[in-house]
Amino acid sequence: MKLLHVDTSILADASVSRELTALVVRTLTEGGGAEVVHRDLGRESLPHLTVAGLPSAHPLAAAAGPLGPEAQAVRDAGDAALEEFLAADTVVIGAPMYNFTVPSQLKAWIDRLVVPGKTFRYGAGGAEGLAGGKRVIVALARGGFYGRETAAASAEHAESYLRTVLAFMGITDPTFIVAEGLATGEHTKAQAVASARGAVLQLAA
Numbered sequence: 001m002k003l004l005h006v007d008t009s010i011l012a013d014a015s016v017s018r019e020l021t022a023l024v025v026r027t028l029t030e031g032g033g034a035e036v037v038h039r040d041l042g043r044e045s046l047p048h049l050t051v052a053g054l055p056s057a058h059p060l061a062a063a064a065g066p067l068g069p070e071a072q073a074v075r076d077a078g079d080a081a082l083e084e085f086l087a088a089d090t091v092v093i094g095a096p097m098y099n100f101t102v103p104s105q106l107k108a109w110i111d112r113l114v115v116p117g118k119t120f121r122y123g124a125g126g127a128e129g130l131a132g133g134k135r136v137i138v139a140l141a142r143g144g145f146y147g148r149e150t151a152a153a154s155a156e157h158a159e160s161y162l163r164t165v166l167a168f169m170g171i172t173d174p175t176f177i178v179a180e181g182l183a184t185g186e187h188t189k190a191q192a193v194a195s196a197r198g199a200v201l202q203l204a205a
Helices: 016-029 069-087 104-113 159-168 186-201
Strands: 002-007 035-040 090-096 120-123 126-129 135-142 175-180
Touching: 002 016, 002 069, 016 090, 016 135, 016 175, 016 186, 035 069, 069 104, 090 159, 126 159, 135 159, 175 186
Parallel strands: 002 035, 002 090, 090 135, 135 175
Antiparallel strands: 120 126
């Protein structure tokens, strides 16, 4: 199994999403035989997308013209991110919710993945995802409560965005491990983290 482990939190060891992704990876690889690549976007992020920064495989990449060394390094980083994703059988993503959506670091990474001919294509019936067959597990951490039955449900743009963009690439059944209410008190946080840990331990390798 080739496993891609992606962290995006800026909170280092205080991060709940990092704690959960680490547990997911340990749970899935405890039998050995896994090849794990860890991309830490919270510590080493990709820059916001530009035409020059598009992966080489993107049809619009050539519009940037010849690239200087710095721009080429950015494009090479985007190429590497795309290839890591395409090569992975399983992708584990840590996604804290910042200001109602995903961290900009995570969005910049996703922008390198949504490439025509690589992860999707347009046909007579519209868009078709090409990255189906991957197992994707998202550890989602939220400070408040944003579930479907809550008053703040309409403000939730992290899980909803991730489900949409993953489905666009053909990944229609991602697993979400959610820890929420983390900013509403230590007791609530402890309960949420314990529940999320329990859900992780139920994952089958």
